[in-house]
Amino acid sequence: MAAPTVLEIALPTPLRRRFDYLPPEGVDTTLLKPGQRVRVPFGNQRLIGLILRVKSESSLPLQNLRPAEALLDTKPLLPDDLWRLCLWAADYYQHPIGDALHTALPVLLRQGEPDREKGEPYWQLTTEGKGLPEGALKRAPRQAELLAALQQRGALNRADLAALGIARSHVKTLEDKGLVFSREQVLTPSPEPNILRDTPLTLSDEQAAALAQIPEDGFHISLLDGTTGSGKTEIYLQAIARTLSQGRQALVLVPEIGLTPQTLARFQRRFAQPVVALHSGMNDRERLDAWLQARDGRARIVIGTRSAIFTPMADLGILIVDEEHDSSFKQQDGFRYSARDLAALRAHRLNIPLILGSATPSLESLHNARTGRYHYLRLTHRAGNARAPELLTQDIRRQPLDEGFSRDTLERIRTTLDAGNQVLVFLNRRGYAPTLECPDCGWLAECRHCDTRLTLHQTPRHLHCHHCDHQRAVPRACPSCKSTRLQPLGQGTERSEEALQRHFPDTRVLRVDRDSTRQKNAFRDLVEEVHRGDPCILVGTQMLAKGHHFADVTLVVILDSDAGLFSTDFRGPERMGQLLLQVAGRAGRADKPGQVIIQTHHAEHPLVRTLLERGYHAFAELILSERRLTGLPPFRHMALIRAESKRPENAVAFLKQVRALAEQRHPPGHELGYLGPLPAMLEKRGDRFRYQLQVNAANRGALQKLLSQLAPEMEQHALAKRNRWSIDVDPQDM
Numbered sequence: 036m037a038a039p040t041v042l043e044i045a046l047p048t049p050l051r052r053r054f055d056y057l058p059p060e061g062v063d064t065t066l067l068k069p070g071q072r073v074r075v076p077f078g079n080q081r082l083i084g085l086i087l088r089v090k091s092e093s094s095l096p097l098q099n100l101r102p103a104e105a106l107l108d109t110k111p112l113l114p115d116d117l118w119r120l121c122l123w124a125a126d127y128y129q130h131p132i133g134d135a136l137h138t139a140l141p142v143l144l145r146q147g148e149p150d151r152e153k154g155e156p157y158w159q160l161t162t163e164g165k166g167l168p169e170g171a172l173k174r175a176p177r178q179a180e181l182l183a184a185l186q187q188r189g190a191l192n193r194a195d196l197a198a199l200g201i202a203r204s205h206v207k208t209l210e211d212k213g214l215v216f217s218r219e220q221v222l223t224p225s226p227e228p229n230i231l232r233d234t235p236l237t238l239s240d241e242q243a244a245a246l247a248q249i250p251e252d253g254f255h256i257s258l259l260d261g262t263t264g265s266g267k268t269e270i271y272l273q274a275i276a277r278t279l280s281q282g283r284q285a286l287v288l289v290p291e292i293g294l295t296p297q298t299l300a301r302f303q304r305r306f307a308q309p310v311v312a313l314h315s316g317m318n319d320r321e322r323l324d325a326w327l328q329a330r331d332g333r334a335r336i337v338i339g340t341r342s343a344i345f346t347p348m349a350d351l352g353i354l355i356v357d358e359e360h361d362s363s364f365k366q367q368d369g370f371r372y373s374a375r376d377l378a379a380l381r382a383h384r385l386n387i388p389l390i391l392g393s394a395t396p397s398l399e400s401l402h403n404a405r406t407g408r409y410h411y412l413r414l415t416h417r418a419g420n421a422r423a424p425e426l427l428t429q430d431i432r433r434q435p436l437d438e439g440f441s442r443d444t445l446e447r448i449r450t451t452l453d454a455g456n457q458v459l460v461f462l463n464r465r466g467y468a469p470t471l472e473c474p475d476c477g478w479l480a481e482c483r484h485c486d487t488r489l490t491l492h493q494t495p496r497h498l499h500c501h502h503c504d505h506q507r508a509v510p511r512a513c514p515s516c517k518s519t520r521l522q523p524l525g526q527g528t529e530r531s532e533e534a535l536q537r538h539f540p541d542t543r544v545l546r547v548d549r550d551s552t553r554q555k556n557a558f559r560d561l562v563e564e565v566h567r568g569d570p571c572i573l574v575g576t577q578m579l580a581k582g583h584h585f586a587d588v589t590l591v592v593i594l595d596s597d598a599g600l601f602s603t604d605f606r607g608p609e610r611m612g613q614l615l616l617q618v619a620g621r622a623g624r625a626d627k628p629g630q631v632i633i634q635t636h637h638a639e640h641p642l643v644r645t646l647l648e649r650g651y652h653a654f655a656e657l658i659l660s661e662r663r664l665t666g667l668p669p670f671r672h673m674a675l676i677r678a679e680s681k682r683p684e685n686a687v688a689f690l691k692q693v694r695a696l697a698e699q700r701h702p703p704g705h706e707l708g709y710l711g712p713l714p715a716m717l718e719k720r721g722d723r724f725r726y727q728l729q730v731n732a733a734n735r736g737a738l739q740k741l742l743s744q745l746a747p748e749m750e751q752h753a754l755a756k757r758n759r760w761s762i763d764v765d766p767q768d769m
């Protein structure tokens with residue numbers, strides 16, 4: 036008897052295991068390959084899974100295995116290199132394989148849709164339709180007209196119907212009568228012979244030198260470090276042009292809010308070749324179509340956010356990660372991969388160049404550049420004639436502030452507006468005020484589900500928890516002492532908007548934050564208005580810090596720069612510095628020199644002084660030396676094991692046991708160290724108590740080995756069921 040065929044399948048379940056099934060009945064088993072999808076019964080549901088292995092035995096008795104119901108693909112969905120990258124990533128990030136693969140695929144493929152593009156529909160006559168005598172249907176003149184057109188032309192598509200003025204309902208009637216049927220056709224435009232549409236700019240010496248360092252093929256990672264406006268994107272464009280002329284494709288990753296219509300338009304203006312985008316604003320069908328075009332090579336350039344790292348590419352020749360320091364490249368829940376780090380691996384495996392670009396590189400990348408793993412390319416001038424903005428620190432400790440603004444700041448805003456220019460005011464806090472306070476007894480509005488305060492919003496007026504979304508009405512009197520003098524405490528964007536409007540009643544004040552841009556196109560409309568160039572004040576959160584260039588903004592005001600300085604997240608100061616310089620970079624583009632006012636309560640803080648007086652690199656060096664001393668990344672590698680539960684003792688007990696298990700496997704020492712369980716930054720959130728155990732390691736190998744032993748033990752642990760838990764390798768947020 037021939038050996039049986041058993042399929043080892045990855046299913047989208049939170050379980051860290053693979054599932055054995057028999058092949059679907061009647062399927063030729065020689066057609067079964069890893070990477071194909073199958074539909075299988077699972078309990079009483081149906082799931083779509085991926086074949087991981089085709090094997091001849093199972094650890095379970097064969098009679099216990101159920102057959103898969105259907106084979107959905109004739110070929111593996113992903114090219115081999117990407118398939119292996121996904122398997123590697125599931126392993127490295129300690130995530131269940133089925134869920135990891137699921138995350139990497141477009142939604143429609145997860146749901147079992149065929150891996151085919153949705154074509155354009157067209158209509159033809161059935162045999163019966165063709166057999167109708169001339170002059171049939173004459174009582175329904177529109178239908179008769181349609182019939183005649185089909186008899187004459189054979190087939191009609193949507194455009195033809197529109198031209199003839201025939202409504203779809205008439206087509207439908209004939210379809211229902213069995214006279215007409217529809218088919219779909221994917222239109223493939225013939226390949227465009229030209230690479231470029233627009234002539235490239237002449238590179239500055241510095242840009243030319245940087246581009247010359249980036250090889251046209253072969254594995255090579257460069258860190259392209261240049262201030263905003265120094266011409267990094269121009270280098271990407273020219274490097275991509277070289278790759279396209281070799282007949283290969285380019286994949287560009289940008290941060291979540293960096294993929295603006297302007298960015299896309301800039302690529303499309305430059306290249307005659309098809310450019311496709313992949314981002315969260317697209318519907319599932321559009322995403323799948325773009326994905327398929329990348330896989331079969333019709334899309335020559337793909338620009339996408341984090342998950343685009345999993346785009347299959349027929350012949351990828353270059354990878355680019357813009358704003359590589361941005362934390363949106365790391366997924367913060369579920370499959371916690373870093374798209375930037377996977378880009379490095381993908382480039383290595385494909386033997387192609389990767390460019391990591393940033394005005395404020397992450398400390399990891401700077402470290403890699405210093406140790407020679409990355410090639411360090413620096414752009415120090417702004418492109419064209421634009422000058423770097425001037426930074427002015429304002430110590431606001433002993434100054435009277437008017438709703439958060441110093442007198443000097445208000446004067447500078449006025450001068451800027453009078454000169455016909457625009458002003459950007461940055462405050463990374465939406466809402467009216469961070470909380471509501473009772474001046475008589477000290478009561479503060481707190482969220483009853485989280486360890487945090489409720490933010491006061493005015494439009495519409497309510498109290499809102501930004502962590503669990505809990506909302507409630509604003510009380511009229513203090514719940515504790517009945518005082519009716521409740522007052523907002525601190526500044527949010529709504530309040531700054533109100534204050535600015537009061538000071539500058541004749542000027543447009545535009546607020547940009549999640550609340551003001553909730554409606555479709557609201558953000559786009561705001562940006563368009565600013566681009567028209569009339570004097571105005573933009574006030575908003577970090578939505579203003581990325582992606583958009585505001586050419587007429589000549590004054591940037593940073594109201595409160597200190598938030599990250601004393602954060603318990605060790606990355607707080609790094610983030611603060613990056614955000615500050617990103618915001619500052621919005622000013623003084625084009626030929627208008629800009630000014631940046633930074634209001635701070637900590638003007639004497641060594642990190643603040645270093646950043647403002649000596650710049651980002653000195654600042655980064657200072658933080659790096661602290662990290663080296665304290666054994667933090669990038670000098671040691673880190674993983675966080677998180678657990679949360681409605682009862683704090685459950686989470687703590689579980690993590691204590693995990694730590695004991697870990698220490699049994701690997702006693703604490705230089706190679707592996709343990710810290711915790713400690714409360715998470717927000718200990719209580721959404722009625723759950725959150726704790727974490729930190730594991731740090733001298734090398735990735737030891738950390739990986741430990742985690743892959745621990746993960747299955749944790750899953751089996753009796754206390755695991757009382758917690759939500761996860762492993763976060765190379766965590767970005769503490």
Ligand code: ADP
Pocket residue numbers: 236237238239242261262263264265266267268269270418419
């Ligand atoms: P970055 O990506 O570093 O922010 P960009 O590539 O967007 O910089 O360049 C900033 C501005 O300078 C853009 O308007 C761009 O068209 C212009 N620019 C870039 N390189 C050159 C060049 N070599 N000559 C003239 N203008 C340039």
Ligand code: ZN
Pocket residue numbers: 473474475476477478513514515516517518
């Ligand atoms: Zn009170």
Ligand code: ZN
Pocket residue numbers: 482483484485500501502503504505721
């Ligand atoms: Zn809450």
